[in-house]
Amino acid sequence: MQQMLGPTRFAYTDITAITSHFRDKLGQGGYGSVYKGVLLPGDVHLAVKMLSTSNCNGDDFISEVSTIGRIHHINVVRLVGFCAEDMRRALVYEYMPHGSLDKYIFSSERSFSWDKLNEIALGIARGINYLHRGCDMQILHFDIKPHNILLDINFVPKVADFGLAKLYPRDKSFVPVSASRGTIGYIAPEMYCRGFGAISSKSDVYSFGMLLLEMAGGRRNFHQNAASSQAYYPSWVYSQLAKHETGETSSASISHMHELERKLCIIGLRCIQLNPQDRPTMNEVIEMLESGADVLQMPSTRPFFCGEDDTDDHIAVEGSCHSSSVLTAISEEDE
Known part of the structure; x- marks a missing residue:
């Protein structure tokens, strides 16, 4: 059902809770910072990317994310959800425990x-x-x-x-x-x-x-x-x-x-x-x-x-x- 509906929309308060107020930083890139997160119940481990740029149009952002969120392939990282609240943008991915190649x-x-x-x-x-x-x-x-x-x-x-x-x-x-x-x-x-x-x-x-x-x-x-x-x-x-x-x-x-x-x-x-x-x-x-x-x-x-x-x-x-x-x-x- 989740795959048919696409990615979940999270409130910014959800993002802060998932990341324990951005406690565990995994890395920094051109798009922003990535934090490790845990979604309860179930202890689902996630990677939350906070986009450093927040001036993009909210409707366009949601439209693009919804399209990307419906992509499912074993060799493509899955987009679990997103946040688009005020000027704050976040992308929530499945967590990859072994990191990058x-x-x-x-x-x-x-x-x-x-x-x-x-x-x-x-x-x-x-x-x-x-x-x-x-x-x-x-x-x-x-x-x-x-x-x-x-x-x-x-x-x-x-x-x-x-x-x-x-x-x-x-x-x-x-x-x-x-x-x-x-x-x-x-x-x-x-x-x-x-x-x-x-x-x-x-x-x-x-x-x-x-x-x-x-x-x-x-x-x-x-x-x-x-x-x-x-x-x-x-x-x-x-x-x-x-x-x-x-x-x-x-x-x-x-x-x-x-x-x-x-x-x-x-x-x-x-x-x-x-x-x-x-x-x-x-x-x-x-x-x-x-x-x-x-x-x-x-x-x-x-x-x-x-x-x-x-x-x-x-x-x-x-x-x-x-x-x-x-x-x-x-x-x-x-x-």
Whole structure:
């Protein structure tokens, strides 16, 4: 019955009671602060996100939230309820006890086996594909990254923070950069320069590709303190895999790469192609993740934004967009 009716509307007094007056803070993001809560009776554990922006139209907020609240998929975090009282806005989600994926994949010790990592990647892909194709309306996430993938008690991945950009006013001066463009390092080229193509579901595919590469490599896609040739991981792993496929000498780490690690890397590289049309759909990504590594082929072109040593790979397009300068500008704007 609850699923048919959609999310519950809570009064602000309910929110303060659920969170014990905002006692246990779980985190802080571009949209606001998240607090752990308990709903009685039943001791149902919840995560309550207090939105830092409260000037949006109340009716629009409720309409958007009602739509998002009717979305149910095992790999998408469920919106349990919301609060829209005066200028105070809150979103109430199911609580994910194991937190976000980033603390596991960037850990100094490997947290998951390769089989488990592939299973998690498949779950994430299914969640994103559901947002793209399984709902009454297409929902584009625009901020796929490890921090926005939450893990339940059984380490089942769930896509979080989907559709939240829609909860903000359309006035560009008001929407935060994180809401309109995503996060530095995961943003598809077309999100910051229209010369690369149209913004679409393929923009989420790009971000997912970066996520896959980080899961495979156990490191962030750009490492400032690494050697210049290895600073941008997608470029480095592409070069090593390409050399390995042609029989050229490659590093020992590539020679001894697990087949699932290689598979995740190849799929990730195919997802981050510069031209959106060259990227697979999320449905095709699922098929690749379900297949064996031996049937996958390397993309013919290397990753965009390949660092200072790969200046010949920078492509001039409409507006003379240069990846590093654009990313720097966005980063400064985000700060």
